[in-house]
Amino acid sequence: MNPSMKLDRIKLVKDNEAEKIRGAYQDSEQQFEQEATHLYKLLKKKEEVESLYTESLYQKTQVQQLQAYQQYLNYLTPTIMERQKKVNQARQNMYELQDQLTDQYIEVKKIEKIIEKRKQKQSELEKVQEQMRMDDISVRRYTNQRGRQ
Secondary structure, rough: HHHHHHHHHHHHHHHHHHHHHHHHHHHHHHHHHHHHEEEHHHHHHHHHHHHHHHHHHOOOOHHHOOOOOOOOHHHHHHHHHHHHHHHHHHHHHHHHHHHHHHHHHHHHHHHHHHHHHHHHHHHHHHHHHHHHHHHHHHHHHHHHHHHHH
16 A cells, blocks of 8 residues: 555544544533623623612612522522633633644644655656656667667
Protein backbone atom coordinates (compact mmCIF):
# COMPACT_ATOMS: atom_id res chain seq x y z
CA MET A 1 0.00 0.00 0.00
CA ASN A 2 1.21 3.43 -0.94
CA PRO A 3 2.52 5.38 2.11
CA SER A 4 0.47 8.42 1.16
CA MET A 5 -2.66 6.24 1.05
CA LYS A 6 -1.94 5.17 4.62
CA LEU A 7 -1.65 8.81 5.61
CA ASP A 8 -4.88 9.58 3.75
CA ARG A 9 -6.62 6.94 5.85
CA ILE A 10 -5.11 8.32 9.04
CA LYS A 11 -6.22 11.81 7.99
CA LEU A 12 -9.73 10.50 7.35
CA VAL A 13 -9.86 8.96 10.84
CA LYS A 14 -8.56 12.20 12.39
CA ASP A 15 -11.13 14.22 10.42
CA ASN A 16 -13.90 11.96 11.72
CA GLU A 17 -12.63 12.36 15.27
CA ALA A 18 -12.56 16.14 14.80
CA GLU A 19 -16.16 16.09 13.59
CA LYS A 20 -17.26 14.12 16.66
CA ILE A 21 -15.45 16.54 18.95
CA ARG A 22 -16.95 19.49 17.05
CA GLY A 23 -20.44 18.05 17.63
CA ALA A 24 -19.73 17.55 21.33
CA TYR A 25 -18.32 21.08 21.52
CA GLN A 26 -21.44 22.55 19.91
CA ASP A 27 -23.61 20.59 22.35
CA SER A 28 -21.55 21.85 25.29
CA GLU A 29 -21.80 25.38 23.94
CA GLN A 30 -25.60 25.11 23.83
CA GLN A 31 -25.62 23.64 27.34
CA PHE A 32 -23.51 26.54 28.59
CA GLU A 33 -25.82 29.06 26.94
CA GLN A 34 -28.88 27.44 28.51
CA GLU A 35 -27.31 27.39 31.97
CA ALA A 36 -26.08 30.98 31.64
CA THR A 37 -29.47 32.17 30.41
CA HIS A 38 -31.18 30.50 33.34
CA LEU A 39 -28.68 32.12 35.74
CA TYR A 40 -29.25 35.50 34.10
CA LYS A 41 -33.00 35.17 34.57
CA LEU A 42 -32.56 34.25 38.23
CA LEU A 43 -30.24 37.21 38.81
CA LYS A 44 -32.66 39.51 37.02
CA LYS A 45 -35.52 38.23 39.16
CA LYS A 46 -33.45 38.73 42.33
CA GLU A 47 -32.63 42.27 41.26
CA GLU A 48 -36.32 42.99 40.68
CA VAL A 49 -37.32 41.58 44.06
CA GLU A 50 -34.56 43.50 45.83
CA SER A 51 -35.76 46.66 44.13
CA LEU A 52 -39.35 45.99 45.22
CA TYR A 53 -38.15 45.20 48.74
CA THR A 54 -36.18 48.46 48.92
CA GLU A 55 -39.12 50.47 47.59
CA SER A 56 -41.49 48.86 50.06
CA LEU A 57 -39.20 49.83 52.96
CA TYR A 58 -39.75 53.48 52.10
CA GLN A 59 -43.47 53.10 51.60
CA LYS A 60 -46.16 51.99 53.94
CA THR A 61 -46.12 48.28 53.31
CA GLN A 62 -47.45 45.42 55.37
CA VAL A 63 -44.97 43.35 57.30
CA GLN A 64 -46.23 40.20 55.56
CA GLN A 65 -45.23 41.66 52.20
CA LEU A 66 -41.74 42.46 53.46
CA GLN A 67 -41.44 38.96 54.89
CA ALA A 68 -42.56 37.46 51.58
CA TYR A 69 -39.89 39.43 49.72
CA GLN A 70 -37.26 38.36 52.24
CA GLN A 71 -38.30 34.70 52.04
CA TYR A 72 -38.17 34.77 48.26
CA LEU A 73 -34.71 36.37 48.36
CA ASN A 74 -33.60 33.70 50.84
CA TYR A 75 -34.90 31.06 48.42
CA LEU A 76 -33.21 32.66 45.38
CA THR A 77 -29.73 33.02 46.88
CA PRO A 78 -28.90 29.28 47.18
CA THR A 79 -30.63 28.61 43.87
CA ILE A 80 -28.41 31.21 42.22
CA MET A 81 -25.32 29.73 43.87
CA GLU A 82 -26.23 26.26 42.58
CA ARG A 83 -26.92 27.60 39.11
CA GLN A 84 -23.57 29.43 39.16
CA LYS A 85 -21.84 26.08 39.84
CA LYS A 86 -23.66 24.53 36.88
CA VAL A 87 -22.67 27.45 34.65
CA ASN A 88 -19.03 27.08 35.70
CA GLN A 89 -19.11 23.33 35.06
CA ALA A 90 -20.69 23.85 31.64
CA ARG A 91 -18.10 26.54 30.83
CA GLN A 92 -15.25 24.26 31.91
CA ASN A 93 -16.60 21.40 29.81
CA MET A 94 -16.95 23.71 26.83
CA TYR A 95 -13.34 24.95 27.22
CA GLU A 96 -12.00 21.40 27.51
CA LEU A 97 -13.80 20.36 24.34
CA GLN A 98 -12.57 23.49 22.60
CA ASP A 99 -8.98 22.54 23.53
CA GLN A 100 -9.53 19.01 22.25
CA LEU A 101 -10.95 20.36 19.01
CA THR A 102 -7.97 22.68 18.56
CA ASP A 103 -5.57 19.81 19.20
CA GLN A 104 -7.43 17.65 16.70
CA TYR A 105 -7.24 20.35 14.03
CA ILE A 106 -3.51 20.67 14.65
CA GLU A 107 -3.11 16.91 14.18
CA VAL A 108 -5.04 17.02 10.91
CA LYS A 109 -2.93 19.93 9.65
CA LYS A 110 0.28 18.05 10.52
CA ILE A 111 -0.89 15.03 8.57
CA GLU A 112 -1.91 17.22 5.63
CA LYS A 113 1.53 18.81 5.64
CA ILE A 114 3.24 15.38 5.68
CA ILE A 115 1.03 14.20 2.82
CA GLU A 116 1.83 17.33 0.81
CA LYS A 117 5.58 16.93 1.40
CA ARG A 118 5.45 13.28 0.34
CA LYS A 119 3.54 14.15 -2.81
CA GLN A 120 6.05 16.88 -3.57
CA LYS A 121 8.97 14.45 -3.06
CA GLN A 122 7.24 11.87 -5.27
CA SER A 123 6.73 14.49 -7.96
CA GLU A 124 10.38 15.52 -7.78
CA LEU A 125 11.46 11.88 -7.97
CA GLU A 126 9.27 11.33 -11.01
CA LYS A 127 10.79 14.39 -12.69
CA VAL A 128 14.30 13.11 -12.02
CA GLN A 129 13.38 9.68 -13.35
CA GLU A 130 11.81 11.22 -16.43
CA GLN A 131 14.91 13.32 -17.00
CA MET A 132 17.08 10.21 -16.66
CA ARG A 133 14.91 8.37 -19.22
CA MET A 134 15.15 11.31 -21.59
CA ASP A 135 18.94 11.38 -21.14
CA ASP A 136 19.10 7.63 -21.79
CA ILE A 137 17.00 8.00 -24.96
CA SER A 138 19.21 10.86 -26.14
CA VAL A 139 22.36 8.81 -25.55
CA ARG A 140 20.90 5.84 -27.46
CA ARG A 141 19.92 8.03 -30.39
CA TYR A 142 23.32 9.61 -30.45
CA THR A 143 25.09 6.23 -30.37
CA ASN A 144 22.76 4.87 -33.05
CA GLN A 145 23.49 7.85 -35.30
CA ARG A 146 27.24 7.51 -34.68
CA GLY A 147 27.03 3.79 -35.47
CA ARG A 148 25.36 4.45 -38.85
CA GLN A 149 27.97 6.91 -40.01
